[in-house]
Amino acid sequence: MICEILCVGTELLLGDIVNTDGAFIARETAALGFSSYHQTTVGDNPERLREAVNLALSRSDVVILTGGLGPTCDDITKNAVADAFGKKMIFDEATRADIEAYFRRVGRPMTENNLSQCWVPEGATVFYNKWGTAPGLGIEGEIGGQTKYAVLLPGPPAECEPMFEACAKPWLARLSDDVIYSLNLHLWGIGESAAESILRPMMESSENPTVAPYACEHEVRIRVTARARTLEEAKALCRAKADEIRQTDVGEKIYTETDNPFDAKNAVVTTLIGELRRRGMTFATAESCTAGMIGSSVGDIPGASDVFVGGIISYTNDVKERVLGVPHETLETVGAVSEECAAAMAEGARRQTGADIAVSVTGIAGPGGGTPEKPVGTVCFGVATEKGTHTETRHFNGKNDRAKIRRLTTANAMMLAIRTLRGDLAP
Amino acid sequence: MICEILCVGTELLLGDIVNTDGAFIARETAALGFSSYHQTTVGDNPERLREAVNLALSRSDVVILTGGLGPTCDDITKNAVADAFGKKMIFDEATRADIEAYFRRVGRPMTENNLSQCWVPEGATVFYNKWGTAPGLGIEGEIGGQTKYAVLLPGPPAECEPMFEACAKPWLARLSDDVIYSLNLHLWGIGESAAESILRPMMESSENPTVAPYACEHEVRIRVTARARTLEEAKALCRAKADEIRQTDVGEKIYTETDNPFDAKNAVVTTLIGELRRRGMTFATAESCTAGMIGSSVGDIPGASDVFVGGIISYTNDVKERVLGVPHETLETVGAVSEECAAAMAEGARRQTGADIAVSVTGIAGPGGGTPEKPVGTVCFGVATEKGTHTETRHFNGKNDRAKIRRLTTANAMMLAIRTLRGDLAP
Incomplete structure (x- = not known):
């Protein structure tokens, strides 16, 4: 079964919103065993939408449409799909009752234009919407001698995603063998x-x-x-x-x-948390150029409080000195971006928070602040445990932007902690 | 001028990544005055890519392609576009020098397959890539008696976005009168x-x-x-x-x-930095559930070190007590998620770092940890200045996910500092 996603919305074409519906449905349909060769976005324009619907139904078995279903959209999506399948629109009393119930639930009056949402193609499966008003639809029919399927879902991700899970997924799963x-x-x-x-x-x-x-x-x-x-x-x-x-x-x-995508995106930090948990050890941070990004990344993971105790963001030399105890002469002689400073920061974080292992970063994220000896992208790392303190310096591409240097620094700091825990580094 | 975006990448069709390139380029081309009626995504399949390129060039004046340019992609994107314009591929020595320079800069050896990136359609404008290896291209030519334009950019947003700004945007701007x-x-x-x-x-x-x-x-x-x-x-x-x-x-x-999009995205934090700078004041943080996200957001802005001194990430009660000096009895009686704790955290951060103003957050980001009295989404805020400490509690929708609750908490904490500086809040 070949499946294609067609997203409807001028706000997508203008770039006002990022198309997260497309990625969500793509992931879900791939997991159902459907193949996917095209994704298309068109605006709220009836003629171009009709062309896109017909093209998608000509080359794919299943077309999943998102958006263009609200009370203010003139129902162009529903009509375009009904026409492609040669189906009449009928007024669905059950949908009317469902929309009226929704408005009673949220305590707002129902305006007349909501009734346009009760018109559905004849024979369609209506997906009642518990998260908003526009119902979704499942449509099956013959086009050019072949059986084709269309699913219509509302555009807002807070409606699209749960409706896909609750309604569209079971409706589609029966079509796939793999x-x-x-x-x-x-x-x-x-x-x-x-x-x-x-x-x-x-x-x-x-x-x-x-x-x-x-x-x-x-x-x-x-x-x-x-x-x-x-x-x-x-x-x-x-x-x-x-x-x-x-x-x-x-x-x-x-x-x-x-x-899965969540674990893939967070692979470094979940690996770090797993290594800490396995050893019953706690973790702390001392951050300069990342300014809290390492801590925040650890905090992204539910349950991180098992192993993460906290840390110190020491953006200025003064805070490095007064909170982390970096020696004044280190800052005066070799400077804040030095392995000496990184070592003192990691040790200070460990001492202040009582954690078993602490990592530190101090570097030049740019765009300013670089020198010939320490160009933008120079970052010193420290990792302190009871066995001692390891330091190293990395040079990230100075042409990288500030945000990227900070993200790379964050990943490298966590990986340094992982390697230390695994015994891949001499302390 | 009608402009169309064509994204190439099987990872997009599988939903492994969200298509942020599409939204970014859509916004930028809309700002250049181009109209946009279609966006398409196809995988790394030569035949379907060719079809998509030809369809896009038939209905739009300008086609912007992202992805499918890396050393491992067999150059299917470049060849498909070159064929559509009827152009031969030639080996570009300048690109070779640029890629070699990139590998010297990052200190890694260049493998042979990188040389495939040096083949470009004859007459194309090469956009040298300072953020990676795959060069971008600007191509102009006659197709069916009309002048058409294509722009090719690498897929990774960290390369696509700056290359669009630096190279593609000026190349495209000359095509628009408005x-x-x-x-x-x-x-x-x-x-x-x-x-x-x-x-x-x-x-x-x-x-x-x-x-x-x-x-x-x-x-x-x-x-x-x-x-x-x-x-x-x-x-x-x-x-x-x-x-x-x-x-x-x-x-x-x-x-x-x-x-502009960078300032729009960072409007809260740049407003905060502006208010601090205007008053010559310094800022610090004490973060629990956000775990460094407020500090990291401030650090996103170049030059934030003028006003941001640092902060304490106090994820556990122990760190709240030992580093920030939150009274043990506060944690024992009203608990960590309380305005009393938030006040002590903000005051502790101010005392420890010496900043003029400090904000604190302590809350329940979920999914676990909620109680009937303090459900997921409950967050207490504190803001301490020399005039005293203001606290308040917000309840973010418990149905929100952890990441969203933490982002909302971050924005609200910074806005609380802005309102304090502007005198809109009694301390």
Whole structure:
């Protein structure tokens, strides 16, 4: 089954909002085993919307539309889809009762224009909307001798996402025989092209699962994706391929595995939290150029308070000295961006918070503040444990912007703590 | 000029990443005065990519492609576009030198597959990439008797966005006769529908500039957009309309104005920094549930070290007590999520760092940790100055996710400091 997403909304074309519906539905339909080759966005224009609906239904089995369903949209989406399927619009009394009940629930009067939402294509499955007023729809019919399916959902993510889960997903699941499962292998200390040159033979020879590298800002991932009749079978295929990858030269660069977007995005910090939890150890931070970004990243993870006690943001030299106890002469002689300062910061954070392990960062995020000896992108790291303190200096590309240097610094600081905990670094 | 965005990437079709490039470029091209009717996403499949390129070039004057340019993509995007324009690929020595220089700068060896990035369509303008390796391209040519334009940019937002600004934007600007200018009026303490009901007559009667409300997560903005032959003329039109809006009941809710996406996104924090700088005052933080997000947001702004000295992340009660001096009995009796604790945290941060003003937050970000008395979303704030300490409690919607509650807490904490500095709050 080929599935295509068609998002309707002029605000998307103007860039006023980011299309998160598209990513959400894409992820969900991929997990249902549908293939996806196109995603399209059009505005609230009847003619172009009709063209887009017809094109999508001509090349895909299932078209999922989001947006263009509210009381002020003149129902252009519903009518375009009904016409494509050659279906009449009928007034649905059950939808009317549902919308009236919604307005009673939120205690607001229902305006007349809401009644336009009660017109639905004949024979459609109505997805009642518990999160707003515009109902969703599931439509099935013959087009050009083939059975085609359309799903219509409201655009606001707070309605689209729960309605997809509750209504559209079960309606669609009956159409798919397969399940798709992806496993991400997260690499540290190797670039995309080096990883790819090692894995190219496997990438070319593997069809199920497929193997593909994916470079993000701070790391490279290898994505292993399998299609099978059951989730267990797909997982087993991915497991076997991942084990094969672990036998290559890429293997020792794998620091963790994830199988969903939240964990993938937070792979460094969840790995750090896992290593701390496993050892019953607590963690603290001393941040200068990141100004709290490391702490905030740890706080992104629910339950981080098991292992994260807190930290000190020492943006100025004065705070480095008075709160973290960095010696005045260190700041006067070698300066704040030095391994000596990083060491004193990490030790100070450990002493102040009582944590078992503390990391520190002090660097030049730019755009100003660089010198020939310490250009923008120079960052000194420290990691202090009861065994001692390790320091190192990294030079991130000075042409990177401030935000990127700070994000790279954050990932590197956490990875330094992971390597320390795993015993990969001499303290 | 009609402009269309075509994003290339299987990871977009799978929903692994959200398409922020599309929104960014849509906003930028709208500001250049281009019209936009379609956005499309396709995967790394040569045949479907060719079809999509040809369709886009048939219906639009300018096609902007993102993604599909890395060393591992087999250059399918470049070749598809070159073929559509009927142009040969040539090896560009200047690009080779630029990529070699990039690898020297980051201190990694260049692998052979990077050389594939040096092949460019004949006559193309090469946009050298200071943020990565894959160069971007500007291509101009006749297709079916009409002059068409294509721009190719790498997919990663950290490369796509600065390359658009530095290279593609000036290349595209010469194609437009008009200039579009937008002024954002940032509101605090009023919802979207209330703002809209006040401004509706103006929204309906204004054609140039247009007036539109835009609800973001933490605030409502009124966007005033003018089209004119010169930037000065467009700015003057927006200024007059903004002054008119300031005369309405919305006027007193405007806390700042911005005219570009970076400032708009950071309006709260830049307003805070401006208020501090104007008074020659310094700022510190004491963060529990935000875990460093307030400090990190201040650190996002270059030059924040003028006014931001640092802060304490007190994630556990122990750190609240030992570093910030929150009384043990406060934590034992009313608990960490209390205005008493928030007051002691803000005062402790001020004392420890020596800052003139300190804000504190302590709350329940969820998903766990809520109780009937203090449900998820309950956050206590404190703001301490030499004049005394103000506290208040906010209840963010418990249905919000953890990340959103923390972001709302961050914006509210900074706004509390702004209101204190402006004298809008009794301490």
